[in-house]
Amino acid sequence: MAIKYNEKVVDHFLHPRNLGRIENPDAEAVVGSPACGDQVAIYLKIDPETEKIEDIKFESFGCASNIATASIITELAKGKTIDEAMNITWKKAVDELGGLPPIKYHCSVLAVDGLRSAIRHYLMKQGRIKPEDLNSDLVRGELYHVIYPPLGIDIVSAKRVKYIGVDDGVVTIDIAFDDEDPYLDEIKHEIEEKVSVLPGVKEIKVNNVGLYE
Ligand code: FES
Numbered sequence: 001m002a003i004k005y006n007e008k009v010v011d012h013f014l015h016p017r018n019l020g021r022i023e024n025p026d027a028e029a030v031v032g033s034p035a036c037g038d039q040v041a042i043y044l045k046i047d048p049e050t051e052k053i054e055d056i057k058f059e060s061f062g063c064a065s066n067i068a069t070a071s072i073i074t075e076l077a078k079g080k081t082i083d084e085a086m087n088i089t090w091k092k093a094v095d096e097l098g099g100l101p102p103i104k105y106h107c108s109v110l111a112v113d114g115l116r117s118a119i120r121h122y123l124m125k126q127g128r129i130k131p132e133d134l135n136s137d138l139v140r141g142e143l144y145h146v147i148y149p150p151l152g153i154d155i156v157s158a159k160r161v162k163y164i165g166v167d168d169g170v171v172t173i174d175i176a177f178d179d180e181d182p183y184l185d186e187i188k189h190e191i192e193e194k195v196s197v198l199p200g201v202k203e204i205k206v207n208n209v210g211l212y213e
Helices: 007-014 064-077 083-084 091-097 102-125 135-143 184-195
Strands: 026-030 039-046 054-063 161-167 168-175 203-208
Touching: 007 054, 007 102, 026 102, 039 064, 039 102, 054 102, 054 135, 064 091, 064 102, 064 135, 083 102, 102 135, 135 161, 135 168, 135 184, 168 184
Parallel strands: 168 203
Antiparallel strands: 026 039, 039 054, 161 168
């Protein structure tokens, strides 16, 4: 069944605003959608005095509504403070576009996740996310950056992360891969590398629970 988009969505899809990347950004993030495996990258330039987003660009590796929602989100976020931008919801993006078919709501969620993840990285670089803030959402945010090469998508979107626990700085992550998977060691190593940058991490335990239904 063909999906019907309104004119504004089509316009943002055909003429995306703020498409591309920023060289030496103050923050950036690539996130993948658990629902479909598509990805979006967000780049930010932030004025250190006012904390306003001076410039924002995106790259999309996804569908038409992914491009349209990322485009509208860059318009909504530009000129806003990072606090204001953090409060832009996927619903706001959908409303601003004049609506999306419900089956495509997750595309908007992905665009908002990308923006929030980039802002979180900015705060982390500045030491403003503290060790006591460590939680499973922050860990999941890092795991979005661990790509599983055979599928070309991150391990969260590929549904290979089965559990994330955080207890007093000890991070436990259960992943699901074939024990013989040639990428298993590389994945474990990358997980440790990415998660170890989070403030407050004392120990990382990665368990492969194997592939099961
Ligand atoms: Fe994947 Fe839209 S279907 S982002």
